[in-house]
Amino acid sequence: MPDIDSPFDARFFRTALGRFATGVTVLTTTAADGTPIGMTVSSFNSVSLQPPLVLWSLSLTSSxxxxxxxxxxxxxNVLSAEQIALARHFATGNSRERFATVPHRAAPGGTPMLDEQCAAWFECRNHSRYVEGDHIIMVGEVERCGHSAEAPLVFHAGGFDLTPASKHSS
Structure with missing residues (x-):
């Protein structure tokens, strides 16, 4: 652990942030030309129940x-503990080609969503955006949502949490 009087260390900061476990999501939408777009995001959180708002953040350099x-x-799309392959798939490669081999369907409002059963899903209207540091914070107003009994996929300390506690048990 660095001395508390040491200069700020960005690498140490990133490692400290990794000690906070997060859920894993795949964000999906449609480009102006109709192409479905998707990417893995772990910076998802609730904001408000009334109105129903959620947030996530996106790097300013994201394609x-x-x-x-x-x-x-x-x-x-909140991924289930069984969907590690989907998390990896939507985290790599060209975002315009990620749906080529992934079954998807339209959410009630017409937005593309994963066809596999996720732990939960939230269809959001793009409500507001705030640039902060090297990211943009996206706030969505939830119009519709759903959930299953599946345990969520958890990301922690640079990897997926595969401990028995993260597995679904009924």
Whole structure:
């Protein structure tokens, strides 16, 4: 542990942030040309119950930034503990090609969403955006949502949490 009087260390900061476990989501929307776009995001959180608001953040250098800033709606697909392969798939490669091999369907408002059963999903209207530091904070107003009994996928300390406690047990 560095001395508390030491200069700020960005690498140490990133490691400290990794000690906070987060859920794993795939954000999905449609580009202006109709192409479904998706990417893995772990910076998802609730904001308000009334009105129903959620937030997530996106790097200012993301190739999908413009699409998500300009879209009318998006879906937050909260992945289940069994969907590690989907998390990895939507975290790599070209965001315009990620749906080529992934079954998807339209959410009630028409936004593309994963066809596999996730732990939960939230179809959101793109409500507001705030640039802070090297990210843009996206706030969505939840129009519709659903959930299953599946345990959520958890990301912690740079990897997926595969402990028995994260597995669904009924």
């Amino acid at each position: 999908s930034r413009e699409v998500f800033e300009q879209c009318e709606r998006y879906v937050v």
